[in-house]
Each structure stands twice: as C-alpha cells, then as structure tokens.
Amino acid sequence: MQTFSCIRCGKERIRSTSWKEKIGTSKITYTMLICPDADCQKIVESKLKERKDYIETIQANSLKRRENLRRNRRPRKKVH
Numbered sequence: 001m002q003t004f005s006c007i008r009c010g011k012e013r014i015r016s017t018s019w020k021e022k023i024g025t026s027k028i029t030y031t032m033l034i035c036p037d038a039d040c041q042k043i044v045e046s047k048l049k050e051r052k053d054y055i056e057t058i059q060a061n062s063l064k065r066r067e068n069l070r071r072n073r074r075p076r077k078k079v080h
C-alpha cells in the first residue's frame with residue numbers, strides 16, 4: 001500500500017475514514033488520509049478548498065469560452 005506524507009509538514013498521514021462505493025460494476029474503496037497534526041490538517045484542507053474553487057472557476061470559464069467560440073464560428077445569417 002502506498003503511503004502518503006503530508007504536503008505541508010511531511011509527516012506520514014493517518015487514515016481517517018474509509019468507505020466503499022459501487023460505481024457501475026466495480027467497487028472502489030475510498031480512504032481519507034489526514035495529517036496527524038490537527039492544526040496542520042486544517043490548513044491543508046483550506047488550501048485544497050482554495051485550489052478546488054480555483055480549478056472550478058477555470059473550468060467554468062473555459063466552458064463559457066468554448067460556448068462563445070461555438071457561437072462565433074457559426075454565425076447565423078438570415079437572408080430575406
């Protein structure tokens with residue numbers, strides 16, 4: 001099994017919870033790994049959340065841009 005060290009302090013992360021989820025025909029085990037240092041874990045979590053928001057913003061923007069491109073590529077010209 002792979003071990004993960006904390007991205008912030010480098011301590012080996014401990015298993016917090018694990019659960020199984022069925023996706024289609026395969027079962028996947030999810031394991032939540034947290035830093036043994038509670039304060040450090042809080043900081044890491046808030047950083048991850050920031051990043052997630054940031055990634056979601058980028059994705060939303062690129063989606064919008066793609067929609068605009070599609071609209072611009074096919075300009076509807078009405079000929080009367």
Ligand SMILES: [Zn+2]
Nearest residue numbers: 006009035040
């Ligand atoms: Zn840590």
